[in-house]
Amino acid sequence: MKLAFDLVIFGLLARLAHAASLVRLPNQHVLAGELDNGDQPPTKLPHEVRKALKKAEIIPTVMDDFVPTLDLRVKWSHGNKASLGNTLKPKDLQDPPSIRLKDLVASTTCLRRSSTSLVIVITDPDAPSRDDPKWSEFCHWIAVGPLVTADCPISDEQTQIHGCCSSVSLGTLEDVVSYTPPAPPEKTGKHRYVILALAPVNGTSEKLHLSKPKERKRWGYDKPVNGKTHGVRDWAVENGLVPFAANFIYAQNKKQ
Secondary structure (H helix, E strand, C coil), X not given: CCCCCCCCCXXXXXXXXXXXXXXXXXXXXXXXXXXXXXXXXXXXXXXXXXXXXHHCCHHHHCCCCCCCCEEEEEECHHHCECCCCEECCHHHCCCCCEEEEEECCHHHCCEECCCCEEEEEEEECCCCCCCCCCCCCEEEEEEEEEEEXXXXXXXXXXXXXXXXXXXXEEXXXXXXXXXXXXXXXXXXXXXXXXEEEEEECCCCCCCCCCCCCCCCEHHHCCCCECCECCCHHHHHHHCCEEEEEEEEEEECCCCC
């Protein structure tokens, strides 16, 4: 599996600290390949991503309100991409997706040396259906990997001024919970599959010791009480993580 990043680190920890005020919060894959060299514009601006998440009720159902700082690009095989609410077929989602991250605000572009780990999750808040989310949320994937910066050229003006690098990539990604593809049951309508990128709120560069949900249903938490479901929000708070990028798709069983 390939995973490539054009990850904007400059100011990210400060923005994560701000996000913390808004958010209540071994299988290994070798990640290599070409870096996204920034030749493509961001898919959306921060307020547009946030608006899409709120319209789909991902905010506040899955996560409390936050402003995405990076453009999370998710692509499965055969070119199937997440585009903030497009519909894909379950048969096209059988393998783990590749991920790219790009800055959403060009003026903040600056790649800083960092060994902070990044966490990628996929969760279904509509299990077994949006009308009856008694299994919600259902955990489809948790993976973590360290950010690894490339050598910064001495002639790089941004490096000299801000201590920034021209590129960063992700090292080896380790599954906390292995990827299981979306499989919405028959006659349950469209499910939202939410992809989140999370980082430690304290900005630690130490190895993350993340808890593993005891089961995928409800991320291992107790049954819903008074209609309140459990999922990645609870797990993120438990592990000291906050979201900084998000995307989502819809998928449904062909038998409706």
